[in-house]
Structure formats: C-alpha cells, structure tokens
Amino acid sequence: MLDGMVGRIDVHSHLLPGIDDGCEDIDESITCARRMVEAGYTHSFCTPHIWSNLCNNSETIAPRVQNLQKALDDAGVPMIVMPGGEMTINRAFPGQQACDFVTYNNAGKYAIFDFWTHEMPPFFAASVRHIQSAGIQPILAHPERIYAIQTEPRVVDEFPTLGLLIQCNLECLGDETRTPRLALAERWLLEDRYFLIGSDLHGADTLDKRLRGLQHAIDLVGEEQVWKLTHTNPLKLIEGRPPGAQAP
Numbered sequence: 001m002l003d004g005m006v007g008r009i010d011v012h013s014h015l016l017p018g019i020d021d022g023c024e025d026i027d028e029s030i031t032c033a034r035r036m037v038e039a040g041y042t043h044s045f046c047t048p049h050i051w052s053n054l055c056n057n058s059e060t061i062a063p064r065v066q067n068l069q070k071a072l073d074d075a076g077v078p079m080i081v082m083p084g085g086e087m088t089i090n091r092a093f094p095g096q097q098a099c100d101f102v103t104y105n106n107a108g109k110y111a112i113f114d115f116w117t118h119e120m121p122p123f124f125a126a127s128v129r130h131i132q133s134a135g136i137q138p139i140l141a142h143p144e145r146i147y148a149i150q151t152e153p154r155v156v157d158e159f160p161t162l163g164l165l166i167q168c169n170l171e172c173l174g175d176e177t178r179t180p181r182l183a184l185a186e187r188w189l190l191e192d193r194y195f196l197i198g199s200d201l202h203g204a205d206t207l208d209k210r211l212r213g214l215q216h217a218i219d220l221v222g223e224e225q226v227w228k229l230t231h232t233n234p235l236k237l238i239e240g241r242p243p244g245a246q247a248p
C-alpha cells in the first residue's frame with residue numbers, strides 16, 4: 001500500500017469528484033492532488049460525507065477511489081488514494097447497523113465522524129460507544145470547528161476516558177485572524193491532544209489556505225510533531241495498528 005513512497009498522509013479529504021461538497025470534477029481532483037504532492041503528501045484517504053441524501057457508502061466509494069487512482073496515474077501525479085468516509089452522527093446513529101459504518105481502508109479498525117450542533121448532543125457518548133462496540137476506534141473530526149465544543153471546550157478533557165481520538169483541520173490553522181477555532185487548534189496542538197492532522201480539502205479554491213495552515217502547525221510545534229500527526233499516526237490507519245502501537 002505504501003509502494004515505497006514516504007511522505008505525509010492526508011487523513012481527511014473531499015478529493016473524490018462530484019459526490020459531495022468537495023471537488024466538482026476530475027480535473028479539480030487532479031489539480032488538488034498535484035498541489036498536495038508538491039506540499040509533501042504521498043497518500044490521501046478520500047473521506048466523502050456519509051449523509052443519507054448522498055447515498056455514499058463503502059461499496060460506492062471504493063470503485064470511485066479506483067477511478068481517481070487511475071486518473072492520477074494517467075496524469076502522472078504520484079499520489080496513492082485510499083477509501084474512507086466522514087460519518088455524521090445524529091439521533092438515529094446509535095441504532096444504525098454496524099455494517100453501515102464506513103471505515104478507513106474499509107478495514108473496520110478506525111472511523112472518523114463529525115456532528116454539527118450548538119450544544120453537546122445527548123446521543124454523543126452513545127454514538128462513540130456504538131462505534132467502539134463494533135471494534136472500531138472512533139476519531140472525531142475537527143473538534144475545533146464544532147460550535148458545541150467551541151463554547152464548552154472542556155468536554156475534550158473527557159475524550160481520553162471515552163476512548164475517543166481527535167483530528168485537527170488544516171483550514172482552521174490557516175485562519176488569518178485569531179478565530180476561536182484557530183485558538184483551540186493551536187492550544188490542543190501545543191498540548192499534544194491531537195492524534196491526526198487532516199486537510200479536509202474541499203476543492204482548489206481553499207487549498208492555499210489549508211497549506212498555509214500546515215506551515216503554521218510546523219512553525220508552532222515543529223516538524224517532528226507535525227510528522228507524527230501527518231505520517232506516523234496516519235500509517236496506523238493504513239496498517240490497522242492500534243493507536244498506541246509502535247511500528248513493527
């Protein structure tokens with residue numbers, strides 16, 4: 001899977017064309033992938049939104065990733081793309097069948113999710129446990145972007161006890177003014193709370209900002225720490241190793 005390529009691994013992207021609010025067509029996907037390669041990325045998980053109105057699931061995403069891989073290969077863009085998905089939890093989620101979960105590489109080991117509420121939802125802990133009950137490690141995408149957490153950031157203190165990992169977004173780190181989400185992202189980076197950093201790229205128009213965010217992370221905590229969050233830990237998603245496991 002690594003194919004001898006060693007570089008940053010993007011764990012969160014809407015790179016697949018035309019299936020959510022990400023890249024609109026294959027040309028935009030290729031443009032974005034080329035820019036990511038220039039920035040040091042060799043691999044990217046494609047994590048489209050798993051929303052009921054989009055009908056994205058493990059079976060539909062995998063062939064689309066294969067098609068994108070062929071297009072990247074034909075265009076001479078040296079990037080490996082892999083399947084994944086960004087689930088959204090809601091009231092119905094704790095009753096959802098585990099076979100409907102979309103996991104990194106369809107490996108059933110790690111899954112990323114988000115939610116968009118103004119207060120911590122009553123189904124939050126039950127949703128985390130529901131993912132865990134299927135033997136899957138849950139990861140919350142970009143807590144710094146979620147209003148319920150911005151207004152009550154201490155809830156993140158409980159995540160280790162819940163067994164929940166968190167992913168930082170490059171877009172928040174690219175904010176040019178001191179927004180609440182930038183302040184939280186900086187704080188949690190400095191406190192070494194994140195397991196991953198992802199671009200959450202949605203298209204070519206905001207990619208420069210996200211890559212500025214990558215440089216900001218490096219300036220803030222150093223390349224060694226950013227490498228851990230953009231390569232060492234993402235490797236565990238590819239290889240299916242537990243979060244605390246060392247490389248073989």
Ligand SMILES: [Fe+2]
Pocket residue numbers: 012013014086200
């Ligand atoms: Fe996303």
